[in-house]
Structures are given as C-alpha cells and as structure tokens.
Amino acid sequence: MVLFAWKNKENEQKKEMQVGKYELGRTLGEGNFGKVKFAKNLDSGHSFAVKILDKSRIVDHRIIDQIKREIGTLKLLRHPNVVRLHEVIASKTKIYMVLEYVDGGELFERIALNGKLTEAAGRKMFQQLIDAVTYCHKKGVFHRDLKLENVLVDADGNIRISDFGLSALPQHFRDDGLLHTTCGSPNYVAPEVVRNKGYDGATSDMWSCGVILYVILTGYLPFDDRNLAVVYQKIFKGNVNFPKGLSTGAKNLIRRILDPNPRTRITIAEIKEDQWFKRRYTPVNPVEDKEDICIVDASMTIHESPLAGKDPDFSTFINAFELIGMSSSLDLSGFFEKEDVSERRMRFTSRHSPKELIERIEDIVTRMGFVVRKRSGKLKVVELHKDDSSPVNLSVAAEVFDISPSLYLVEVRKTCGDATLYRQLCEKLSHDLGVPRSQELLDAEFQV
Incomplete structure (x- = not known):
C-alpha cells in the first residue's frame, strides 16, 4: 500500500495530500516543528485535525522526549474537555498525530476578536477547564503550559485542553516530591516555577487556570509588561487589578487562585466549593471507554495470520514507531510502552x-x-x-x-x-x- 497519494480534483488547482485514509486540507495552525492541518476520513467522512511533525526537526532540536510525552500523555486521557488523540501514523520523515477536530479554534482567538466573555459564559468555560484539569491530575498528568492558546473551543462553546508537550507524569517528580523543570509561558507561569526551587504540578496548574479565568472575564492579562523581568516582579507580588463591573464573587475567587504563596493558594476541591463557581455547575463524569489508539503506519496493517484459525483476538497492529526505531537514530519505541530494561x-x-x-x-x-x-x-x-x-x-x-x-x-x-x-x-x-x-x-x- 502506498502511504502518500496526490489527488487531483476537478476545477481545483491545488493538490491535497492523502495520508493513509485521511485527506489533508487547509492549514489550521503552524509551529516551529510542523503544521496542523484539517483532515477528512475518506471512509467515514468525519473531520479531524492532523498534527504533522518533521522528524529531522525533532532530532535537530532535541525534543524527542517532548513529543514522546505528548503522545504518551494523550494516550492516557479520555475526557470530553480534553482533545482526543485518535491515531498516530508514521512515515520515514514525518509523524502524523490524528486529533479530534475542534471547529471553534483557540480561546485566545475568540477573546482577541470578540473581547471578554460574560460572567455566565466565562464561568461555564472555567467549570469545564477545572473538570478537565481535575481529571488530568487524577491520572497523574500535570499540564504545565495552560494558556488561552492551548484551550480550544467548539461551536457550542465547550472547551478542549490541548498541547501536552510540556506535561509531567509521576516519574518526572524528584525524590522531594516536586517538579524542577522551569517551563510554561511567562504570563501564565506560577511564581514558584520561576523561582526554580521545586514546585507542585497541581498547584502551579491552578495558578495558570486563574490567569485564564482573569483573561476570560476581563479581556486582558493580569500580569503583563514589555519587560519580562517586570512581568515576573508582578507575578511574585500577585497584585491583581480588576475592571469595574466584575462581580465580587469572581474577584474573590481569582484572588484566591492567584495567591503567590502555593501553600495557601486555593485547591481544586476548594474551588468546587466556591459559591461563584458552583452556580449552575454540573460536574462532568467521563466514561472511560476501551477504545485503543491506533498507532500504525497506514501501510502496515496486520492481516489475520493463517495460523490464527478463528481466534478474533489474533488480528493486531504493529507499532510503527517500533519499526522506525529499528531503522534510524530516532528511537521512538518508548512512546507507548515501558522500556524493556x-x-x-x-x-x-x-x-x-x-x-x-x-x-x-x-x-x-x-x-x-x-x-x-x-x-x-x-x-x-x-x-x-x-x-x-x-x-x-x-x-x-x-x-x-x-x-x-x-x-x-x-x-x-x-x-x-x-x-x-x-x-x-x-x-x-x-x-x-x-x-x-x-x-x-x-x-x-x-x-x-
């Protein structure tokens, strides 16, 4: 089977690339290491977003662990407010992550174009954000880069958390029980992360959620300046100015989240007991399905062995990344299962x-x-x-x-x-x- 095929459409000058059973279309976004393209499943007609990563750039920039982390993390998560990874396809030069398509784009774009949300709309999004972060933390996943650009919104106003490339898992904690990698986006990062003396992943994620809530309800960042050092000074102090018209309940909750002292900062459990937060709140109880992520090269589907008889469990897929690991310096075999030490x-x-x-x-x-x-x-x-x-x-x-x-x-x-x-x-x-x-x-x- 040919992995790539070019298809000419009548009355269209541009060509659209096919990867496996997916036809790639317009570019949805572009980053340092690849693009995100709209895709359609030719079998079902369903829409997806395909993140295309260039293998050579991954190696050159030494971000193999980051890509491993993102795919391995998304494989763990099944929540209606977390973007879902459906399939991973590999070629000799590219890695294709087939993700859930969220048709409303980034929350950042929505705020930038339309301004702040009403308290009712902002509260609904924040409730979904807290539900999703709660779920991730229970799974042992700490995002560490929560920001408006990494929150997607669908046409109905429901959110999906995306981009887990900087996330941390339990094995990333040191013996002191803390994380020590300084990462995240400057305007959203918690003060204890900047101090570089170790931090709790759950507590630092809460700070970022507080910044997101502030932006949703005001339309601008709580800590901002052209000088990064000044931004960090503001973060360390934690002094927040509020515009007129914001309710007392919203302001009190934001203050408690943006507490520069992580020991006294409000927890997720306390947020869920807050009166402003609880208004019209219906918790999401995700049902853990048994769907396995299809992690294969489109040309390497395993057919039923003639020795299998009628055993329905014998048909399987080979992990494309393991095969790549056999043939190149980019050993990705640790993406989906523990190393065989x-x-x-x-x-x-x-x-x-x-x-x-x-x-x-x-x-x-x-x-x-x-x-x-x-x-x-x-x-x-x-x-x-x-x-x-x-x-x-x-x-x-x-x-x-x-x-x-x-x-x-x-x-x-x-x-x-x-x-x-x-x-x-x-x-x-x-x-x-x-x-x-x-x-x-x-x-x-x-x-x-």
Whole structure:
C-alpha cells in the first residue's frame, strides 16, 4: 500500500495530500516543528485535525522526549474537555498525530476578536477547564503550559485542553516530591516555577487556570509588561487589578487562585466549593471507554495470520514507531510502552512466511531440547530438559507479525526463567531466521 497519494480534483488547482485514509486540507495552525492541518476520513467522512511533525526537526532540536510525552500523555486521557488523540501514523520523515477536530479554534482567538466573555459564559468555560484539569491530575498528568492558546473551543462553546508537550507524569517528580523543570509561558507561569526551587504540578496548574479565568472575564492579562523581568516582579507580588463591573464573587475567587504563596493558594476541591463557581455547575463524569489508539503506519496493517484459525483476538497492529526505531537514530519505541530494561523481549525481521517461521522456530527449539506448546497461532516454550534430568525453568512466547507481503516481524518474549538460556535461544533464532542487520535497515526504511 502506498502511504502518500496526490489527488487531483476537478476545477481545483491545488493538490491535497492523502495520508493513509485521511485527506489533508487547509492549514489550521503552524509551529516551529510542523503544521496542523484539517483532515477528512475518506471512509467515514468525519473531520479531524492532523498534527504533522518533521522528524529531522525533532532530532535537530532535541525534543524527542517532548513529543514522546505528548503522545504518551494523550494516550492516557479520555475526557470530553480534553482533545482526543485518535491515531498516530508514521512515515520515514514525518509523524502524523490524528486529533479530534475542534471547529471553534483557540480561546485566545475568540477573546482577541470578540473581547471578554460574560460572567455566565466565562464561568461555564472555567467549570469545564477545572473538570478537565481535575481529571488530568487524577491520572497523574500535570499540564504545565495552560494558556488561552492551548484551550480550544467548539461551536457550542465547550472547551478542549490541548498541547501536552510540556506535561509531567509521576516519574518526572524528584525524590522531594516536586517538579524542577522551569517551563510554561511567562504570563501564565506560577511564581514558584520561576523561582526554580521545586514546585507542585497541581498547584502551579491552578495558578495558570486563574490567569485564564482573569483573561476570560476581563479581556486582558493580569500580569503583563514589555519587560519580562517586570512581568515576573508582578507575578511574585500577585497584585491583581480588576475592571469595574466584575462581580465580587469572581474577584474573590481569582484572588484566591492567584495567591503567590502555593501553600495557601486555593485547591481544586476548594474551588468546587466556591459559591461563584458552583452556580449552575454540573460536574462532568467521563466514561472511560476501551477504545485503543491506533498507532500504525497506514501501510502496515496486520492481516489475520493463517495460523490464527478463528481466534478474533489474533488480528493486531504493529507499532510503527517500533519499526522506525529499528531503522534510524530516532528511537521512538518508548512512546507507548515501558522500556524493556530487563531484556525480556527480542525482535527480528525475517523473509520467511508466518507458517514457515512457526514451523522452523518449533524445529530449532525442539532440537535445542525445549518443549513447545502451540496456542492461537503462538508458540510457547515451557521448559528445557537437560540430560534427562530435572527441567530447567524457562518460559518464552514467540509471535509473528506481518509488516508487508514479504517481510515479517518475530517477537520473542521471556515470561520467566534463566536469562542465559533465553539469550542463547534468541541468538539462535535471530541468526538462523532473521534478515541480516544491514538489509533489515534498508527494508525497514523502505517500508516506513
């Protein structure tokens, strides 16, 4: 299958690119590392936003971890007020993140064009923002770059939080229980982040929410100046000036959120008990669906193995990023699962058919003295007999995936047992059945 195709439309001079099953259209936004384009699913007709990232720029600017973080974080989140990641597609030079399309654009643009919102409209948006941030924090995700530009609004006035590239997860906390990376946008950043002595991700996110609320209700930033040092001085003091007409309830809540002392700053739980906030508030209770994000190269859908029989669970997808990791310096295999630090898993590519691979693997391991069991198209090595003595414990599973009609991926996983025997087995299988490494790189680069 060809990943990219150019389609000519009648009466149109411009060409629109197709990526997998998505036809890309107009540009919705543009950043330092790529663009966001409107896209339509050619199968369903549904609209999406596709974030296109240039792999070379990611490497050159050393933001691999940031991209990993954004995709890995969005994979965790399922909330009506958080933009949803539906699919990730990879090519040799690009990464395509297929995201929920939010037709109203950025909240920043809405405020810039139309000015401040009424308290009723602003409160509704702020309630949704707090619901979404609460959900993220419960999932262990701290955004760290909440601002109007990262809040999208749909046609009905409902919000979606976007851009989790600077987000933090529990593993990013140091031994003191705090985060230490100074990040975020100057006008929205909490004072404790600027001081660079460690900060709580939840508390600093609350400060940013307070700035957003202030802008929504006034039309301008609470802390602003051409001189960045002056901006930070204002943030440290936390003195906020309010325009006439803003209700006492709104002003009191903003003051409590924009408290420069993180220890006395209002918490999410206290915000939800605030009288101004609670007015016409209906909490969102997201239903955690079981939809998996499709993370594949459009040309690498895995077809049902002839060995699978009628097992409906055997069909699967291969993670395109793992294949890219085999063939380039940009190792993205850690995007979607933990690194295999224990050497429990080994992969190699082969030109042998799945049926032939299974047969030859069974033959090889049997000759090495292993006992093999078959189940649902998979092989499981359960034990090794040595000199008819007591069996040596080793449990290994082998599985074959289609990459293309002539290239296959074999994955061998150790469940438990002797590490030395496992490595010997892997070396034997890879040597006898695998594609030579130099050829594997060429094959992988051609396929991706």
